[in-house]
Amino acid sequence: MSRPIPLHELGDKEYIDPANQACQGCGGAIVSRLVSKALGEGFVRAEVACCGPAFMNIRAPSIYVEVFEGAGALMTGISRGLKRIGREDVVVMGIIGDGGTVDIGFQGLSAAAERNENILWVCYDNEAYMNTGGQKSGATTLYAATTTTPIGEYSRGKLERRKNVPLLMAMQGAPYVATASVAFPEDLLGKLIHAKGIKGFRYIHVSSPCPTGWGYDPKDTIKVARGMVQSGLWPLYEVSDGILRLNYKPRELKPVREVLKMQGRFRHLNDEEIDRIQREVDTFWRRLVAKDGGEIF
């Protein structure tokens, strides 16, 4: 299991160049920086089409492909190539969008997990296809307004619940699976450093709020991310060799209403809709707590 890294233990050295071309307050840019900080040297990164190229100023060899479903195949290829030349010490890491992970990229992801490829897949989750204007993805929260699930006379936002890909990966038997959030950098850094030391398929899914797509002031990126964790909308947990552990376990969750209402994409929600989200969050949390410290299957 991972150990949170206190901020004062961090070295000053950066492995990413300052300033990028992402929007002000981009959560993905924070993920990118934390990944570079945790992994330091000795990794290559894979990139597919997404907002990532705007903020991945990471100083590491990189391979980019335009096809955003291709991350599984791309990372497999790099990893196998490195093995062939005897450089299995080099970590193969990809920062991949939620669309490229839970939707079109899922086939390659699931297959790579099945083969237990020696790769570290970091999904930065902004809950839509933001690079192309904010279309909904399988990771979009229920009822959220996106450009393809707008609010209108006959439409109340996204109709479906989000897919739980971290648990799917855990059920496939991946050696290490974790969720994380940009608001909890100590936890995320600890998970990345832990994952770096493991061989085989590793998956870290990071909640990365997007001011542009979610409709809130850029200054509130961390507030929104924190609110999602504190309300149970985005629980922090990890699954190591089939054992689940909750990393953030408050005595009581905050109601989901507050963090939902901070975001333009949920502004239309009525009490009934908020109640439904609250009920689902409560159920999922209860099940997670019941599994805490034990085997997931």
Added chain:
Amino acid sequence: MIEVRFHGRGGQGAVTAVRILASALYLEGKYTQAIPMYGTERRGAPVVAFLRIGESRINERDLVHNPDIVVVLDPLLSRTVPVTEGLKEGGLIVMNFPKPGTEAGIGGRFMLATVDATGIALEALGRPITNTAMLGAFAKASGLVSLESLEKTLLEHWPGRLGEMNLRALRTAYERVTPPVDVSGIQAQEKRPREEIFSKDVSSWRIFKPQLDEDRCVGCRRCYIYCPEVAISMIQGKARVDYSSCKGCGICGEECPTGAISMVQEAL
């Protein structure tokens, strides 16, 4: 035919402004084209949009290269983007700038009208979204469209409270915009070389900047770890901002537990 180019930043509503203006002109019997420039329109990043106004059917389908009028939605944009490029001699610039046109750093055989659209937007909307204020300024400075048509289109676009707030921005800017001044005698401010535009310096993206009170900084590293631009470093236990890398998102100010960072409006 009259051609207009709008310069702004993602989030300031340049594309919406062009669409509203085209609709308002259509109401007045004009032929119009509103052209958003396709690209990654990230919040804060420079964007352009175009408008054509004709008395008869417009057959052109390309982008506008030699505009008659340029509208600049952001006061700092002209430091890195060549906003007068291709502007016809004697052309009009309507710019969001809180001081007289002769102090905007723009020179050449042009006329320049200025208005403090950021100030007006903050007053009327509470947010620095300057597009509707600039439409008011455009109407007055160019005389090409009536305030009434703009008001009508605007309320159709945003019915309700949002419309009322934008209406206030529109009218205030219409009243406050300066008459166009001749800037042919002004030395144009030097543009930074082009490669610099695409590299590190993002200081012109800011509207607010973080100001640090060193005495209150306890060196907790929160701001340092949350800054999306890696613009903050820790020097001898205190936070320090590298302003050329800071986009002014405000996260550091929001997250500092001791209130050592306040966001202040960028001085011009």
